[in-house]
Amino acid sequence: MNRAPLVAAVLAWYEENARDLPWRRADASPWAVMVSEFMLQQTPVDRVLGPWRDWMERWPQPAALAAAPAGDAVRAWGRLGYPRRALRLHQAAVTITDEHGGRVPDDRAALLRLPGVGPYTAAAVLSFAFGQRHVVLDTNVRRVLSRVAAGVAYPSPTPTRAEEALAEEFLPSGQAAAARWAVASMELGALVCTARSPRCSSCPVSSACAWQSAGKPAWDGPPRRGQSYTGTDRQCRGVLLAVLRSSDAPVGREELLAGWSEPAQAERALASLLADGLADQVGGRFTLPH
DNA sequence: CAGACGTGGGG
DNA sequence: TCCCCAAGTCT
Structure with missing residues (x-):
């Protein structure tokens, strides 16, 4: 199956429907992108907006954060959740300042050495901040590909090798187009191909979607583990x-x-x-x- | 590798 | 109300 038309449809959809998020603006620095990625790990966009603005105003560069006590970062993190991310971001800023001249590194190996940066965040920073070509496999993209290509409502609990290969098939060969596809496919998952109530009627690729064609079968895989919380x-x-x-x-x-x-x-x-x-x-x- | 790790909003 | 889920990473 040729992926090009589907990719083109998603890119066109993104042109019209992309949210105007501050870390997506042309003047957003790699640091601004990196901060947003840390905050967005498991926290919804709407809740990140405010703290992100405050954070960037206070610590516009990694060196500014590195010079502050870690506790300041934890306090500024507020109620975003998983506060260890604040600690890791602070430590990452220290490393960037000490070992990378205060600049967010633009290579994968260096990024992966930073605390709090895993496969997703590294790819996201390289793609969004530096325009490089990388498979950016977050929960949104995984769900989109699961439905469109595999005809299954949800992806497996953790990314597989096969998924990585599938995602590579969709990734345009040119750098710019690849970076564009990365944000666009994520945005489609976030706004249209959502987990709970997908808006298939407004999906640009519903006609090419395997899940749609199969009649949107319910999830029949292993029970998805819920996260109990109260009393923990x-x-x-x-x-x-x-x-x-x-x-x-x-x-x-x-x-x-x-x-x-x-x-x-x-x-x-x-x-x-x-x-x-x-x-x-x-x-x-x-x-x-x- | 399964489980730990916060918090709040929407269906 | 209760349950599910949100741009993951680390051990």
């Missing part, structure tokens, strides 16, 4: 960290643990926050890291 250590960590974020002064142990009803679990959570570097102990009190 994760929730507890979140509660404790929220206390630290909201306080300028160091917080006493009693006060810190008071927000959680299970003392043993709270102790364990606090220990893990300290181990992760998300909290510091100064005397008998606790703060965000310095």
